[in-house]
Amino acid sequence: MGAELSQCTPYQLVGTPVGLVPRPEIAFSIEGPKGIVNLIGLFDSGSDVLLIPRSVGEAAGFNPHASVNTYGVSGSAAGELFNAQVSVAGQTFVAPIFVAVDEEVPILLGRAGVWNHFDSFTFHNTEQEVCFGESLP
Numbered sequence: 001m002g003a004e005l006s007q008c009t010p011y012q013l014v015g016t017p018v019g020l021v022p023r024p025e026i027a028f029s030i031e032g033p034k035g036i037v038n039l040i041g042l043f044d045s046g047s048d049v050l051l052i053p054r055s056v057g058e059a060a061g062f063n064p065h066a067s068v069n070t071y072g073v074s075g076s077a078a079g080e081l082f083n084a085q086v087s088v089a090g091q092t093f094v095a096p097i098f099v100a101v102d103e104e105v106p107i108l109l110g111r112a113g114v115w116n117h118f119d120s121f122t123f124h125n126t127e128q129e130v131c132f133g134e135s136l137p
Contacts, residue, residue, distance in 0.1 A: 009089075026040065090135070
């Protein structure tokens with residue numbers, strides 16, 4: 001088994017039309033041809049992919065074309081899939097990222113290529129934090 005991780009990240013309070021809502025927003029980074037970009041994104045169990053807007057992709061050195069579409073609750077986005085080095089919760093690995101050609105997409109830390117590096121995630125609503133379980137080889 002991998003090394004035990006004890007990293008927990010507090011939820012961020014975000015203003016919404018229904019008031020302040022605690023969200024599991026996680027610090028992570030991606031590395032592309034131009035270097036490392038540090039991000040904060042929603043840790044989203046409903047998202048299949050790690051999703052970033054065009055400006056973030058370009059900062060890392062990825063120039064997306066509208067070659068594929070991804071679909072979600074709020075609609076669809078055109079963009080391109082790239083493989084990038086991702087660092088989150090003390091682990092670094094290569095994962096697919098979807099770089100949208102649009103700026104109007106949220107930064108999402110989705111499942112593909114990310115979740116398979118940890119044995120579990122725990123959302124502690126009372127403590128308002130998300131904790132990463134043991135890392136997997």
